[in-house]
Amino acid sequence: MKRRDFIQQTAAGATLIGLGGLSLQSFSPINQKQITILHTNDVHSHIDPFGPDDGRNANKGGVARRANLVESIRKENPNTLLLDAGDIFQGTPYFNYYGGELEFKLMSMLKYDAATIGNHDFDNGIDGLYAQIPHAKFEFVSANYDFKNTVMDTHVKPYKIFNRDGIKIGIFGLGIELDGLVLKQLYKETQYIDPIEIAQDMSRILKEEEQCDLIICLSHLGYNYRNEPEKASDLKLARETKDIDLIIGGHTHTFLPKPTIEKNVVGKNVLVNQVGCYGLYLGRVDFYFDNDKNKAAKGASIIV
Amino acid sequence: MNIRLILLAVVLLSLNSCKQEMYLTKIKGERIEINDSIEGLKSIEDFVKPFRDHVNKNLDSTLAYAMATYTKNDGELNTAIGNFMADAVRELSNPIFNSRTGKNIDISILNHGGIRSIISQGNVTARTAYQIMPFENTAVVAELKGVYVKELVQYLLNGKRAHPISGLSIKTDQDFNLIEAKVGGHPIDDEKIYNVVTHDYLFNGGGNMNFFKQSENKHILDYKIRNILIDYFTKVDTLNLKADNRFIKIK
Numbered sequence: 001m002k003r004r005d006f007i008q009q010t011a012a013g014a015t016l017i018g019l020g021g022l023s024l025q026s027f028s029p030i031n032q033k034q035i036t037i038l039h040t041n042d043v044h045s046h047i048d049p050f051g052p053d054d055g056r057n058a059n060k061g062g063v064a065r066r067a068n069l070v071e072s073i074r075k076e077n078p079n080t081l082l083l084d085a086g087d088i089f090q091g092t093p094y095f096n097y098y099g100g101e102l103e104f105k106l107m108s109m110l111k112y113d114a115a116t117i118g119n120h121d122f123d124n125g126i127d128g129l130y131a132q133i134p135h136a137k138f139e140f141v142s143a144n145y146d147f148k149n150t151v152m153d154t155h156v157k158p159y160k161i162f163n164r165d166g167i168k169i170g171i172f173g174l175g176i177e178l179d180g181l182v183l184k185q186l187y188k189e190t191q192y193i194d195p196i197e198i199a200q201d202m203s204r205i206l207k208e209e210e211q212c213d214l215i216i217c218l219s220h221l222g223y224n225y226r227n228e229p230e231k232a233s234d235l236k237l238a239r240e241t242k243d244i245d246l247i248i249g250g251h252t253h254t255f256l257p258k259p260t261i262e263k264n265v266v267g268k269n270v271l272v273n274q275v276g277c278y279g280l281y282l283g284r285v286d287f288y289f290d291n292d293k294n295k296a297a298k299g300a301s302i303i304v
Numbered sequence: 305m306n307i308r309l310i311l312l313a314v315v316l317l318s319l320n321s322c323k324q325e326m327y328l329t330k331i332k333g334e335r336i337e338i339n340d341s342i343e344g345l346k347s348i349e350d351f352v353k354p355f356r357d358h359v360n361k362n363l364d365s366t367l368a369y370a371m372a373t374y375t376k377n378d379g380e381l382n383t384a385i386g387n388f389m390a391d392a393v394r395e396l397s398n399p400i401f402n403s404r405t406g407k408n409i410d411i412s413i414l415n416h417g418g419i420r421s422i423i424s425q426g427n428v429t430a431r432t433a434y435q436i437m438p439f440e441n442t443a444v445v446a447e448l449k450g451v452y453v454k455e456l457v458q459y460l461l462n463g464k465r466a467h468p469i470s471g472l473s474i475k476t477d478q479d480f481n482l483i484e485a486k487v488g489g490h491p492i493d494d495e496k497i498y499n500v501v502t503h504d505y506l507f508n509g510g511g512n513m514n515f516f517k518q519s520e521n522k523h524i525l526d527y528k529i530r531n532i533l534i535d536y537f538t539k540v541d542t543l544n545l546k547a548d549n550r551f552i553k554i555k
Contacts, residue, residue: 062338067345279338289327290327
């Protein structure tokens with residue numbers, strides 16, 4: 001596939017001009033670290049690849065292929081996290097037959113690190129989701145669903161911190177408003193809380209209290225609602241918060257050929273990404289860290 | 305104080321000040337297409353196979369035999385496949401509704417666009433039901449006053465297409481002016497409550513079936529439309545489906 005790489009945002013070409021300022025610190029051999037973030041969203045129980053006769057997605061997708069790809073990327077960089085932005089369930093008979101057991105077991109075999117919860121993950125009711133939790137060897141994060149009065153209480157954390165090669169990565173989750181989208185009899189006493197306010201809290205906690213180097217939001221809010229500008233979406237979230245580095249989205253099945261770069265509330269760049277649905281694509285974002293303060297002061301360069 | 309301890313302290317301090325702060329300097333983003341150029345990981349294939357075999361065997365075991373191929377475009381205002389779906393939903397929902405309420409279902413209505421596949425001549429399987437009805441919608445009975453059943457009839461006249469119906473018969477002129485509408489063979493009584501079975505998507509305003517907003521009461525049957533079709537296929541040996549005169553234009 002053809003993809004034209006270009007330097008989207010270099011803060012006045014920091015990587016080029018910055019050469020002159022190549023660190024005068026007394027003791028600092030250039031020390032580089034790389035964190036690789038891999039992500040999926042809205043896989044919707046698509047375990048097998050689409051067949052050769054499929055009208056739209058012929059020969060695409062498939063969990064065994066994704067496993068192979070993830071494994072080779074992990075070999076190349078062990079400091080990799082694999083994440084999912086929700087709607088794991090519903091879409092093929094595998095879900096109807098096994099209720100999500102297979103989806104969670106496979107994600108565990110692929111060594112997913114964390115996922116958030118999408119509206120379709122309530123399709124067998126909150127009890128149906130709870131029943132599959134023992135098969136998931138990864139974390140569920142959701143900061144704006146309050147499960148206190150449900151069976152899911154204690155099984156979902158607002159955020160989770162991962163440490164890879166000394167880099168602290170804080171990951172929190174956000175879910176879409178359930179009322180009107182999911183029957184109340186399915187989500188029961190799950191309380192939805194305004195995601196933007198929660199995200200502001202979360203990013204403060206992760207940045208200031210937990211001192212994370214990287215903050216990622218796993219969102220099932222949807223990419224953007226042009227006709228409903230007040231509705232919480234990933235772009236709105238990016239603009240109205242600070243300290244989030246990457247928003248991994250879902251719900252709207254938006255096929256972004258490359259991550260969108262948005263300015264946050266203090267004018268810093270935030271990446272928003274989403275890879276459509278059905279496991280047709282794997283998203284990959286690499287974060288490079290080094291000890292060159294001068295370079296960092298000019299802002300990270302973003303290549304998409 | 306021990307000199308060695310002081311030395312150690314100095315070394316530790318300097319080490320600490322040398323601990324390198326790491327800064328984010330570069331971000332690279334891309335998406336990778338998953339396609340047949342990537343080989344599937346064998347351990348995953350091996351894990352999925354027995355599940356796939358079970359599902360396929362189950363989905364592909366023959367439940368009934370279709371005498372012909374039926375599509376939703378076979379007729380103008382009613383079709384064999386649509387009539388079958390509406391009849392099956394009314395027939396199989398009724399025992400559940402009756403056991404809960406003591407009442408019977410008068411009408412069923414689905415939407416033409418919701419028939420997602422054809423029934424091909426030959427063996428009919430559970431997979432056929434998944435193809436016709438991939439969605440998870442569940443049967444809902446709405447209690448509608450006759451005056452709103454008349455709105456339902458008007459919806460069908462405005463739509464001019466073969467939305468699946470059962471229990472209701474409509475005759476119209478060439479310009480879609482109503483000639484006659486009957487439920488169970490009787491004219492519609494404005495004040496009478498009719499029990500109309502549909503599914504939750506349509507009940508909740510899908511397909512612009514706004515007359516459902518006027519429901520006096522609703523009963524969620526917890527019976528998926530797809531399972532109704534599978535149960536119907538299981539019950540009968542052959543499908544010999546027919547268009548009829550439940551919704552027709554009079555010349």
